Amino acid sequence: MATGPAANRSPLPLTSAPTRGSKMAAAMERLRCLLVLLLWLRGTDSFYVPGVAPINFHRNDPVEIKAVKLTSSRTQLPYEYYSLPFCQPTKITYKAENLGEVLRGDRIVNTPFQVSMNVEKKCEVLCNFPNKPVTLTVEQSKLIAERIREDYYVHLIADNLPVATRLEFYSNREEEEKKKEKDVQFEHGYRLGFMDGNKFYLHNHLSFILYYHREDVEENQEPTYRVVRFEVIPQSIKQEDLKADEKGMCTLPEATGSAPQEIDPSKENQMLFTYSVHWEESDIKWASRWDTYLTMSDVQIHWFSIINSVVVVFFLSGILSMIIIRTLRKDIANYNKEDDIEDTMEESGWKLVHGDVFRPPQYPMILSSLLGSGIQLFCMILIVIFVAMLGMLSPSSRGALMTTACFLFMFMGVFGGFFAGRLYRTLKGHRWKKGAFCTATLYPGVVFGICFVLNCFIWGKHSSGAVPFPTMVALLCMWFGISLPLVYLGYYFGFRKQPYDNPVRTNQIPRQIPEQRWYMNKFVGILMAGILPFGAMFIELFFIFSAIWENQFYYLFGFLFLVFIILVVSCSQISIVMVYFQLCAEDYRWWWRTFLVSGGSAFYVLIYAIFYFVNKLDIVEFIPSLLYFGYTALMVLSFWLLTGTIGFYAAYMFVRKIYAAVKID
Numbered sequence: 001m002a003t004g005p006a007a008n009r010s011p012l013p014l015t016s017a018p019t020r021g022s023k024m025a026a027a028m029e030r031l032r033c034l035l036v037l038l039l040w041l042r043g044t045d046s047f048y049v050p051g052v053a054p055i056n057f058h059r060n061d062p063v064e065i066k067a068v069k070l071t072s073s074r075t076q077l078p079y080e081y082y083s084l085p086f087c088q089p090t091k092i093t094y095k096a097e098n099l100g101e102v103l104r105g106d107r108i109v110n111t112p113f114q115v116s117m118n119v120e121k122k123c124e125v126l127c128n129f130p131n132k133p134v135t136l137t138v139e140q141s142k143l144i145a146e147r148i149r150e151d152y153y154v155h156l157i158a159d160n161l162p163v164a165t166r167l168e169f170y171s172n173r174e175e176e177e178k179k180k181e182k183d184v185q186f187e188h189g190y191r192l193g194f195m196d197g198n199k200f201y202l203h204n205h206l207s208f209i210l211y212y213h214r215e216d217v218e219e220n221q222e223p224t225y226r227v228v229r230f231e232v233i234p235q236s237i238k239q240e241d242l243k244a245d246e247k248g249m250c251t252l253p254e255a256t257g258s259a260p261q262e263i264d265p266s267k268e269n270q271m272l273f274t275y276s277v278h279w280e281e282s283d284i285k286w287a288s289r290w291d292t293y294l295t296m297s298d299v300q301i302h303w304f305s306i307i308n309s310v311v312v313v314f315f316l317s318g319i320l321s322m323i324i325i326r327t328l329r330k331d332i333a334n335y336n337k338e339d340d341i342e343d344t345m346e347e348s349g350w351k352l353v354h355g356d357v358f359r360p361p362q363y364p365m366i367l368s369s370l371l372g373s374g375i376q377l378f379c380m381i382l383i384v385i386f387v388a389m390l391g392m393l394s395p396s397s398r399g400a401l402m403t404t405a406c407f408l409f410m411f412m413g414v415f416g417g418f419f420a421g422r423l424y425r426t427l428k429g430h431r432w433k434k435g436a437f438c439t440a441t442l443y444p445g446v447v448f449g450i451c452f453v454l455n456c457f458i459w460g461k462h463s464s465g466a467v468p469f470p471t472m473v474a475l476l477c478m479w480f481g482i483s484l485p486l487v488y489l490g491y492y493f494g495f496r497k498q499p500y501d502n503p504v505r506t507n508q509i510p511r512q513i514p515e516q517r518w519y520m521n522k523f524v525g526i527l528m529a530g531i532l533p534f535g536a537m538f539i540e541l542f543f544i545f546s547a548i549w550e551n552q553f554y555y556l557f558g559f560l561f562l563v564f565i566i567l568v569v570s571c572s573q574i575s576i577v578m579v580y581f582q583l584c585a586e587d588y589r590w591w592w593r594t595f596l597v598s599g600g601s602a603f604y605v606l607i608y609a610i611f612y613f614v615n616k617l618d619i620v621e622f623i624p625s626l627l628y629f630g631y632t633a634l635m636v637l638s639f640w641l642l643t644g645t646i647g648f649y650a651a652y653m654f655v656r657k658i659y660a661a662v663k664i665d
Contacts, residue, residue, distance in 0.1 A: 054286045055159055056215065056224040057117040063210070063227060065113040066095070068106050068155040068162070069464055070192070073550045073617060075150050076624045077463040078105035084147060084192075085140045087112050087127030087273050099406055099474075100399025105465035108157070113275060115158070117225055118212065121277040123205075123242070123250040133239055136269045144193070145200040145265040151618075153189035153551070158210065159227040160396055164293060165190045166231055186292060188551055190234040193263070201260040203234035205242070205252070206275045211282035213289075228282050228289040236260035239271050250274050290396060294555045306539060306559050313536045313566050320573050324580060332661050353588040354659055355507035361591035364427035365435045366442070370595070372420025372487070373443035374645025377638055379412040380405060385564055388557040395553045406475075410483040413440065417490025418497075426499035436491035440484045443641065447634055448479070454630045457623050500652075503660035513587050520585050522593055529574045530600030533643060536566045537601075538608060545612050549628070568646055571598055575647030576654045583655070590651065598647020602640035606632070 057063060067081030082088060095108035112126055127134065136144065156163040164186040193202040211229035237252070238259040244250040250272070252258075261271050284291070331351075361367060384405050387393055393401045420439045421432060429435060451467075458466040467475075518524070540556075540563045547554035575598040579590050609632040619625055 054226055056226060057212075058222050058224060059116075059118045061117045063115045063117055063158055065111050065115055065208075066157050067109050067111050068157055070147065070152045070154055071105075071189070071551050072147075072150050072152045074619055074624070075152075075621065076465075076549065076619065076627050077458065077461055078465045079147075079152075079462075080107035080464040081109055081111070081154070083462070083464075084144060085134070085136055087134070098399045098403050099471070100402030100404075102399075102471050103402050103406075103467060104399055105463065106398065107464045111156070113208075115208065115210070115277050118279050119277070120279060121275070123252050123274055123276045125244050125248040125250055126273040126275055133270045133272050136263070136271070138266070138268060141263055141267070141269050142265040144202060144263050148193035148195060148200045148202065148263070152192045153187075154192055155189040156230075156232070158208075158230045160398075161227060161230045161289065162293065163189060163208075163230050163232045165234070186231075188293075188553075190232045193236065200263045200265065201236045202263050202271070203236050204261045204271050204273050205235040205237045207233040207235065208275060208277045209233065209280065210277065211280050211284065213282055213285055226286045226289075228284045228286060229292055237274075238262075242272050242274055244272060244274075252276070290394065293395070294553055306562070309536055309539055310562070310566060313532065313570055316532060317569060317573050320577055324573075324577055328580075328658060332658070351662055353511060353583060353586055354504045354662075356511045356588040357583065357590070357655060357659065358502040358504065359506050359510060359588065360427040361589065363592075364424060364429050365431070365438055367591060367595065368420045368424040368427065368429070368435060369439040369442045370641060371423060371645050371648060372416035372439040372491075374416075374641040374648075375419045376409055376412045376416035377642045378645060379415050380408040381564070381642065383408055385557055385561050389561045393557075395555060406478075410478055411486065413483040413486035414490035417487035417492075418494035419490075420487075421491035421494025422497050422499065423494075424491075425495050425497075426502075432491060432495040433488075435495075436488045437484075439491060440487035443637075444479055444483065446637065448475075450630055450634055454627055457626060461623060500656070503656055511586075511588070513589070516585055516587060520582065520587065522596060525578055525593070525597040526600035526603055528600070529578050529597045529647075530602070530604045532574050533567055533570045533601035534604040534608075536570050537563045538604075541605065541608060542612075545609070545616075548631075549612075549617060567643070571601070571643045571646040572650035574598070575651045579651040579655060590655070591648075594651040595644045595648045598651070599640035599642075599644035601643055602636045605639055606636045609636070 067086075069081065070079045070083070082092065089110055089112040091110075093110050097106060097108065101108070114124075115121075167185045167187055190206070191203060193200060195201070209229075209231040210227060211231075212225040213228045215224045215226060217224055238261050241253040241258045242250045243253070263269055384393070384401065387404070388401065393404060417436060417439055420435065424432065424435045452472075455467050455472075540560060543552075543554060543556065546552045575594055578597050579594050582590055582593065609629075613619065613625075613628055613632075617628070619628060
């Protein structure tokens with residue numbers, strides 16, 4: 001044992017005041033951790049786990065070209081490839097698709113293009129013989145002209161790589177730099193055709209440019225190749241200018257001397273569908289082959305915008321936290337001091353409503369059901385974003401993101417049911433079976449109902465975006481066969497568990513609520529509370545909307561994960577501030593109000609969606625507009641449930657903490 005003065009020295013208290021140097025060191029350590037996190041998040045954006053194993057080709061091996069669908073940001077209605085009179089192979093074979101592909105409207109099918117690895121083709125007729133060109137009927141000509149007017153794009157894939165059209169343009173640089181280099185961007189798919197005045201022209205010749213990477217092999221082995229890029233140059237060339245011979249070969253005319261292939265919707269049209277193939281060697285490795293498609297927008301703008309949002313939100317959150325903590329400490333100290341000095345001051349503020357603050361609200365079953373669905377959404381979104389951030393739901397795994405989200409929502413029903421059941425019991429509810437059924441059917445029922453109505457309109461347009469009847473039956477079976485039993489299971493255990501322990505007793509007679517100021521109105525609260533969370537994520541919202549409505553790839557899940565964390569923090573803080581103001585105004589009806597006000601950012605999402613529709617999209621028809629606002633309504637509803645649930649649980653924990661900290665007789 002130690003003896004002497006050191007043995008008798010009392011240990012330093014754990015709450016001793018830190019020195020200035022220790023504060024500085026702690027601040028530097030936090031800054032270092034934040035920088036490491038940001039660097040890691042940036043790294044996760046480029047980290048890529050492929051959905052399939054690479055395919056090695058030898059020279060002359062067939063490289064199959066498949067068609068995915070036709071899309072247009074003007075109509076939002078995808079169509080399958082053979083809905084138009086394109087050349088068809090001898091036997092049409094559709095690929096077996098996962099749930100996500102079906103819901104996206106993908107209908108992957110084989111095409112008659114004959115492409116072989118590293119074998120050039122100058123010009124070849126795709127179908128029929130040169131002396132017997134393809135004849136389009138009046139109805140087919142009208143349909144093609146309509147699709148060209150609606151600005152449709154054709155999407156093909158080769159070795160699971162989508163086709164892209166190269167766009168070259170000069171940026172705003174000095175004249176000398178302009179001569180040296182062009183900026184290159186890629187457009188998904190290729191345009192079906194174009195309009196010049198009131199005339200329609202079809203892209204009937206496709207020049208495929210495929211890039212391959214030569215793999216390292218031993219000396220005696222045959223060289224192997226991997227496809228790393230798939231580009232197309234669409235051209236419109238009149239039938240007479242193609243100069244096709246009897247063997248099916250053709251000669252492309254000079255660019256200046258050729259006339260485009262016009263489609264007259266008022267009569268029959270004759271044309272040839274032709275294509276050429278050109279191969280180029282590339283230094284791009286197979287693991288990086290998606291980088292071309294994923295860097296189509298300016299990432300620097302994204303970086304600056306995200307960092308700006310992070311700084312602003314952390315700054316505002318820090319100010320809010322400091323104010324609320326200082327005010328609360330003063331309140332608790334005053335309230336506890338008042339008990340020592342009897343009747344020196346009359347009670348006022350949030351302590352005054354301690355006998356009513358935990359009084360159960362109206363419609364506790366509906367409230368707990370909505371919060372249970374919010375928990376389901378929260379768990380699903382958190383897992384999906386985290387897994388996607390690690391690269392496991394990359395764009396090469398077509399439809400994987402949506403499939404994963406659907407199944408995760410079903411399986412997260414056990415957590416939603418557990419939290420809903422426990423809260424329902426805390427709110428003095430007794431009919432747990434009805435509560436479980438309400439939790440399992442209320443939100444999913446609204447989603448299914450809206451989707452079914454929209455699907456009927458899509459069916460009427462014969463679009464591939466319509467969910468087939470067997471898929472709809474399968475989704476219903478998943479809902480009632482997986483989600484419903486899991487919600488019941490979770491609800492049963494949640495209802496049996498001890499209810500949340502409220503620190504104060506509830507009076508039998510409810511207290512009268514004084515008249516509230518105008519700024520305590522719930523609609524004003526929704527407008528005030530929604531600004532901070534929306535400010536945290538509106539930049540990311542633009543990229544998400546572009547991915548959904550303009551057929552872009554969304555891949556910045558590292559950014560999205562960071563934004564989601566900031567959204568959770570800001571929703572929690574703003575909810576705590578709003579419930580504190582409400583209790584200080586002696587209004588104890590905070591249950592529903594907190595849930596509604598915390599989801600206030602959903603109102604701003606709706607306003608932004610209307611702004612995006614008016615300014616960014618060129619939608620004029622009724623059914624595309626109905627689809628846009630129908631799906632937007634589902635997004636806003638889901639976002640309201642998510643943010644409302646986050647805010648509610650933050651406020652509930654806050655209220656329990658502050659009333660446990662004061663002495664109440």
